[in-house]
Amino acid sequence: MLSKITSFLLVLLLTIVPVARPASAQEIVIGEVASLSGRFAKPGGSIHEGVETAVHQINLAGGVGGHPVRLVTRDDGGDPQKAIEAAESLCLKEKVIALTGGYVDSLVGPVAEVAEKYKVPYVAAASLQSKLTQLNRKYFFRISNLEGYVNPMTQLIGSIGAESVAVVHSTTPGATELAALLTKHAGSGGISIIAVETFKPGTSDFTPMLLKTTREGPDILISLGFFQDNLLMVKQMKENGISPGLFIGAFGLEYQALIDDLGADTDYLVGTTAWEEGINVAGTEKMATAYLSAFRDKFGREPEPLTMHGYSSAMVIIDALDRLIGSGATPGREALSGFIRQTDLPLPMERIKFDDSGEPLYYTRYIFQIKNGRRMVIFPPEAATSRVEFPAPPWDKR
Amino acid sequence: MFLRLLFLGFSLGTFYALVSLGFSLVFGVTRIFNLAYGELILIGAYVAYWFVRNGLPFVAAFPVSIALLLVAGWIMTHLGFRIRQPYVLNSLLGTLGLAIILQNLYGSLFGGDYHLLNLPSLSGRIDLGLFFVSPGKFAVMVTSLTLIIVTHVFMTYTDTGLRIRATVQNREAALLSGVDVRRMSFLANFLGAALVGMAGPLFVTVHYLYPLAGIEITLLAILITILVGVGRTGAVIIGGIVLGIMESLTAYYLGGEWQEFLIALALILMLIIRPTGLLHGHGEE
Numbered sequence: 186m187l188s189k190i191t192s193f194l195l196v197l198l199l200t201i202v203p204v205a206r207p208a209s210a211q212e213i214v215i216g217e218v219a220s221l222s223g224r225f226a227k228p229g230g231s232i233h234e235g236v237e238t239a240v241h242q243i244n245l246a247g248g249v250g251g252h253p254v255r256l257v258t259r260d261d262g263g264d265p266q267k268a269i270e271a272a273e274s275l276c277l278k279e280k281v282i283a284l285t286g287g288y289v290d291s292l293v294g295p296v297a298e299v300a301e302k303y304k305v306p307y308v309a310a311a312s313l314q315s316k317l318t319q320l321n322r323k324y325f326f327r328i329s330n331l332e333g334y335v336n337p338m339t340q341l342i343g344s345i346g347a348e349s350v351a352v353v354h355s356t357t358p359g360a361t362e363l364a365a366l367l368t369k370h371a372g373s374g375g376i377s378i379i380a381v382e383t384f385k386p387g388t389s390d391f392t393p394m395l396l397k398t399t400r401e402g403p404d405i406l407i408s409l410g411f412f413q414d415n416l417l418m419v420k421q422m423k424e425n426g427i428s429p430g431l432f433i434g435a436f437g438l439e440y441q442a443l444i445d446d447l448g449a450d451t452d453y454l455v456g457t458t459a460w461e462e463g464i465n466v467a468g469t470e471k472m473a474t475a476y477l478s479a480f481r482d483k484f485g486r487e488p489e490p491l492t493m494h495g496y497s498s499a500m501v502i503i504d505a506l507d508r509l510i511g512s513g514a515t516p517g518r519e520a521l522s523g524f525i526r527q528t529d530l531p532l533p534m535e536r537i538k539f540d541d542s543g544e545p546l547y548y549t550r551y552i553f554q555i556k557n558g559r560r561m562v563i564f565p566p567e568a569a570t571s572r573v574e575f576p577a578p579p580w581d582k583r
Numbered sequence: 584m585f586l587r588l589l590f591l592g593f594s595l596g597t598f599y600a601l602v603s604l605g606f607s608l609v610f611g612v613t614r615i616f617n618l619a620y621g622e623l624i625l626i627g628a629y630v631a632y633w634f635v636r637n638g639l640p641f642v643a644a645f646p647v648s649i650a651l652l653l654v655a656g657w658i659m660t661h662l663g664f665r666i667r668q669p670y671v672l673n674s675l676l677g678t679l680g681l682a683i684i685l686q687n688l689y690g691s692l693f694g695g696d697y698h699l700l701n702l703p704s705l706s707g708r709i710d711l712g713l714f715f716v717s718p719g720k721f722a723v724m725v726t727s728l729t730l731i732i733v734t735h736v737f738m739t740y741t742d743t744g745l746r747i748r749a750t751v752q753n754r755e756a757a758l759l760s761g762v763d764v765r766r767m768s769f770l771a772n773f774l775g776a777a778l779v780g781m782a783g784p785l786f787v788t789v790h791y792l793y794p795l796a797g798i799e800i801t802l803l804a805i806l807i808t809i810l811v812g813v814g815r816t817g818a819v820i821i822g823g824i825v826l827g828i829m830e831s832l833t834a835y836y837l838g839g840e841w842q843e844f845l846i847a848l849a850l851i852l853m854l855i856i857r858p859t860g861l862l863h864g865h866g867e868e
């Protein structure tokens with residue numbers, strides 16, 4: 186009986202006691218807070234794959250200054266409280282040298298607070314809310330900003346001769362501020378703003394809101410909702426015969442899944458993207474090829490456009506680490522933050538350089554229109570592969 | 584426009600009623616507060632999505648969905664009989680665990696992506712004179728109404744239906760009157776499972792699908808059940824339509840940001856003024 190109990194306890198011990206990971210003394214640990222489940226799992230997953238690709242690529246090349254890089258990812262589930270817990274766990278338990286990841290400001294904001302508290306540099310992969318950089322945090326950086334959306338969108342609207350715009354937006358902080366900026370810029374450009382409506386994430390019937398915002402027949406309907414909101418909105422617009430001259434979705438229309446699910450109904454939709462294969466910052470073509478090769482090697486398929494955001498944010502940290510180690514200094518959070526601040530890195534998506542508040546000096550979205558199931562760049566003119574079709578034909582004429 | 588909004592709310596409400604009907608029925612009989620209810624509806628939704636994506640006919644998803652749900656209903660009924668005191672708390676914890684398992688299962692099998700079925704046969708528009716409606720929404724509305732009416736007739740005019748209702752109203756009294764409450768629990772679970780099996784494939788034609796979509800369905804079912812009163816299957820249609828119309832009118836006249844506030848306010852007022860439900864005292868008792 187005793188031997189049975191002893192055996193049982195031994196098995197139990199072997200089962201529950203975690204086997205110590207053989208830690209390499211030279212290993213550099215980067216932390217990522219990602220939305221891998223919950224409402225933002227789709228964009229969160231795309232960004233995470235980009236971060237993983239950067240780490241995979243750098244480790245294949247022998248690491249940073251000879252040090253292998255280990256990525257530790259924590260899922261925030263789309264919940265700010267979980268994001269805080271994840272960031273604290275990464276900073277205190279995993280003792281990461283830097284943080285990255287993030288998609289919406291309701292999650293990026295809390296992680297930035299934690300990063301500042303523990304003096305860990307945080308390069309957010311996607312963030313818009315201006316408040317986050319106005320706080321002049323020492324350890325917060327991001328690679329996207331509001332102007333990157335507002336400028337190309339208002340320039341496109343002005344260039345096609347549209348006279349009126351209606352805006353519908355999600356109640357998330359970034360989307361709300363983007364709506365305010367867009368209407369301000371469009372209004373000052375002489376474009377009439379005929380409606381601005383908000384909706385809660387998870388809305389199941391957009392029809393009343395769409396009927397209200399389009400009753401005066403705006404030339405353009407701008408949606409600042411996410412992928413899933415646009416999916417439902419487009420379907421409900423068709424069902425109700427709602428045909429604005431142009432439907433522009435700032436977020437989430439770049440996903441191939443939209444075309445897969447809605448088919449030809451996605452034709453004439455206009456979306457924005459930070460990167461597409463073949464559209465690179467001049468001189469970064471080889472880097473883009475290396476990125477695609479590393480992604481395909483790791484995942485065996487093509488990346489989503491948003492994946493480049495995750496890749497770029499991780500590459501900023503890796504580049505700064507490389508310079509830090511090359512300088513002979515001991516890798517540490519404080520020193521790394523200083524090196525990130527000095528970043529001037531051309532990447533396929535954008536040249537990355539920060540101002541004193543951590544805001545990127547360069548960030549712009551390309552604008553595409555879906556034609557025959559393919560995304561064709563229509564703005565800026567120097568990158569355009571097709572001309573914008575405006576106004577789009579009404580649903581019953583397609 | 585007002586008429587159009589009423590119709591939109593009505594159409595949305597019939598769908599809400601369909602997805603809530605199974606919950607109301609099973610909760611009424613078994614008192615199992617099924618927090619995995621929405622996740623069970625997603626079984627049929629994912630089956631339909633998988634069928635269509637793999638070139639199989641959409642309608643074929645219905646029998647498969649119903650069959651899977653009947654099996655799930657049978658298992659849950661058996662497990663339900665094994666729940667010990669405190670019954671309500673244990674059933675809450677058990678179904679919450681099931682919900683989490685199913686959410687993770689969907690995530691593993693289908694990823695975290697959002698999906699929507701845009702079937703050519705259900706897209707387009709039907710001209711109703713004053714406004715349009717899509718064949719998809721029309722089909723959902725007609726199917727929902729038919730299922731609700733059939734369920735209501737079964738519960739009101741058949742001997743078995745009356746026994747189930749007796750069990751809903753007073754389990755102990757029903758037992759003393761010779762009603763086999765265990766059998767009634769099985770039947771209610773089977774009927775609920777069949778309704779859930781029908782609702783699943785319809786769900787993915789009107790709403791996007793993702794692993795956590797079930798949480799919203801469960802909350803909706805709880806909301807409507809509280810609104811109309813526990814076990815009042817016929818009244819579920821009224822609750823669904825009231826909610827659907829409230830949503831449509833609020834979104835149009837006040838703005839989307841007011842929807843949740845007004846619905847929450849209505850629910851709180853309901854619980855204060857008529858805690859037994861909106862239609863308490865109007866038949867079906």
